[in-house]
Amino acid sequence: MxxxxxxxxxxxxxxxxxxxxxxxxxxxxxxxxxxxxxxxxxxxxxxxxxxxxxxxxxxxxxxxxxxxxxxxxxxxxxxxxxxxxxxxxxxxxxxxxxxxxxxxxxxxxxxxDSNILARSMRYAIARKTAEEALVRQGVAFAKVCQLEHSRQRLIAVHELVRRDIAVQLDDVREKFLRLKNHLQEILEGMGSASETSRELSEVVKGLNQVIEQQVGALSRQLYPSILTQGLVPFFQSFCDQFKEAVSIEIDLDEDLLRKEKADSGLVPQQVVLALYRIAVEALTNVVKHAKASKVTVRVDPPREGWLRLAVRDDGQGFDLESASSGLGMATMRDYAEAVNGECVVQSAPGGGTEVIAVLPLSRPPGMECLDACETGEN
Ligand SMILES: Nc1ncnc2c1ncn2[C@@H]1O[C@H](COP(=O)(O)OP(=O)(O)O)[C@@H](O)[C@H]1O
Ligand SMILES: [Mg+2]
Missing domain, CATH: 3.40.50.2300 (Response regulator)
Structure with a gap:
C-alpha cells in the first residue's frame, strides 16, 4: 500500500x-x-x-x-x-x-467511531476503483466489437467490389466472344487459301487467348463463380488451378459432403469465401516458398457446426518467429476471424508447413451484405 x-x-x-x-x-x-x-x-x-x-x-x-x-x-x-x-x-x-x-x-x-469511518472510506475507494475498472473494460470491449464489425464490413465491401469487377469483366468477355465469332464466320466465308484469311486466323487465335487465358482467368481470380456450387467442384477447381505447380491431394470428409448435399445452405457463402481465400493464399505460399513435392488439403468437421481446413505441405518449412510477416498470413487470419473463426500456421525449418483454419457454419452478422449476391451467379 x-x-x-x-x-x-x-x-x-x-x-x-x-x-x-x-x-x-x-x-x-x-x-x-x-x-x-x-x-x-x-x-x-x-x-x-x-x-x-x-x-x-x-x-x-x-x-x-x-x-x-x-x-x-x-x-x-x-x-x-x-x-x-x-x-x-x-x-x-x-x-x-x-x-x-x-x-x-x-x-x-x-x-x-474512527475505525468504522476509516474502513468505510477505504472500502469506498476500493469499490469505486473496481467500478471504474469495469467501466473501462466495458468501453474497451465495446471498442473491440466495433473494430471487429468494421473489419467484417471492410472485407465484405472488398468482396463486393471484386464481384462487381468480375461481372463487368464477364461482360467484356462476352463482347469479345461475339466479335471473335463474327470474325470466324467471315473467315469461313473467305475460304482458307488467301494470305488475309491466314492472318485473320492468327487474330482469332490471339483473341481466344486473351478471352480465355486473360479476361476469364482474371474474372475467376477476382470472384470464382464456382464458389456457389458446393465443396466438391470448389476444391476440384483448386486442383486445376495449382496442379501445374505442385501435386495436390484433396481429402474431403464424406459425412460433411453428405450433409452438404442434403442442405445446400450448410456452409454460408461468407464461410465458403473465407475458406477459398485462405486456401488460395496457403497454396500460393506453398508454390512460392515451400519447395514442396506434395500438398494435402483436408476439410472435415472438428465438431458439430464447425468446419476445418488444413493445408499441409512437405516442403522446407520456416521459422515462425523470424519469418517476415507478409500480407498473406494476416489476410488468412482476417478472413477467418471475420467469420468468427480462427486461422493458425504451424511450421518448423525442415518440417513442412500446415495452415489450419477452423470456421463456424453460421452467418457472421457483419457480412450479411454478401448474402444478397449468394444466388444469381453463374
Ligand atoms: N508454406 C510455406 N513454406 C515455407 N515458407 C512459408 C510458407 N508459407 C509462408 N512462408 C514464409 O512466411 C512468409 C510470410 O508469408 P506471407 O505472409 O504469405 O507473405 P509473402 O508470401 O508475401 O512473403 C513468407 O515470406 C515465407 O518466408
Ligand atoms: Mg503469401
Whole structure:
C-alpha cells in the first residue's frame, strides 16, 4: 500500500461534528488521512474543480443545498471520486436513495467511531476503483466489437467490389466472344487459301487467348463463380488451378459432403469465401516458398457446426518467429476471424508447413451484405 496519506474532502456545515471527526481520525490513525474541510456545497464544488482528493465525506444537509441534490451535484462535479454520505439517524430512506444515486457508502452521524469511518472510506475507494475498472473494460470491449464489425464490413465491401469487377469483366468477355465469332464466320466465308484469311486466323487465335487465358482467368481470380456450387467442384477447381505447380491431394470428409448435399445452405457463402481465400493464399505460399513435392488439403468437421481446413505441405518449412510477416498470413487470419473463426500456421525449418483454419457454419452478422449476391451467379 502507498504510504501517501489519503486526501479527504469533508463537507460538513456543523463545525463541532467536523472537528470531532477530524480529531478522532487523527488520534486513532495518525498521519493516514489528510482532511480538507469546507462548510458549503459551493465551496466543495469549487474545491473539486481545482483540487483532487481520494474520497468525499458528504453531509447532505448544507446551508446552500439539501437532500439528494447535494450528492447529485457533487457526483456531477467529480464523477470518479468516491463519496461517503453522512446522514442523521432519522434519514435511513435518504441514505438508501444516496446509495442508488451512486454514493459508495453512508454513515449515520453519532454512530461512527474512527475505525468504522476509516474502513468505510477505504472500502469506498476500493469499490469505486473496481467500478471504474469495469467501466473501462466495458468501453474497451465495446471498442473491440466495433473494430471487429468494421473489419467484417471492410472485407465484405472488398468482396463486393471484386464481384462487381468480375461481372463487368464477364461482360467484356462476352463482347469479345461475339466479335471473335463474327470474325470466324467471315473467315469461313473467305475460304482458307488467301494470305488475309491466314492472318485473320492468327487474330482469332490471339483473341481466344486473351478471352480465355486473360479476361476469364482474371474474372475467376477476382470472384470464382464456382464458389456457389458446393465443396466438391470448389476444391476440384483448386486442383486445376495449382496442379501445374505442385501435386495436390484433396481429402474431403464424406459425412460433411453428405450433409452438404442434403442442405445446400450448410456452409454460408461468407464461410465458403473465407475458406477459398485462405486456401488460395496457403497454396500460393506453398508454390512460392515451400519447395514442396506434395500438398494435402483436408476439410472435415472438428465438431458439430464447425468446419476445418488444413493445408499441409512437405516442403522446407520456416521459422515462425523470424519469418517476415507478409500480407498473406494476416489476410488468412482476417478472413477467418471475420467469420468468427480462427486461422493458425504451424511450421518448423525442415518440417513442412500446415495452415489450419477452423470456421463456424453460421452467418457472421457483419457480412450479411454478401448474402444478397449468394444466388444469381453463374
Ligand atoms: N508454406 C510455406 N513454406 C515455407 N515458407 C512459408 C510458407 N508459407 C509462408 N512462408 C514464409 O512466411 C512468409 C510470410 O508469408 P506471407 O505472409 O504469405 O507473405 P509473402 O508470401 O508475401 O512473403 C513468407 O515470406 C515465407 O518466408
Ligand atoms: Mg503469401
Amino acid at each position: 502507498s504510504s501517501e496519506p489519503t486526501k479527504v474532502l469533508l463537507v460538513e456545515d456543523n463545525w463541532g461534528e467536523a472537528h470531532l471527526l477530524y480529531k478522532s481520525l487523527e488520534e486513532a490513525i495518525p498521519g493516514q488521512f489528510q482532511i480538507s474541510h469546507v462548510l458549503r456545497l459551493s465551496d466543495a464544488l469549487e474545491y473539486l474543480w481545482k483540487e483532487t482528493c481520494h474520497v468525499v465525506l458528504l453531509d447532505l444537509g448544507l446551508p446552500d443545498s439539501h437532500g439528494i441534490d447535494t450528492l447529485v451535484l457533487t457526483r456531477a462535479q467529480a464523477p470518479s471520486v468516491p463519496i461517503v454520505v453522512l446522514t442523521g439517524s432519522q434519514d435511513e430512506a435518504l441514505a438508501d436513495q444516496a446509495l442508488k444515486e451512486g454514493a459508495q457508502d453512508y454513515l449515520v452521524k453519532g454512530q461512527v
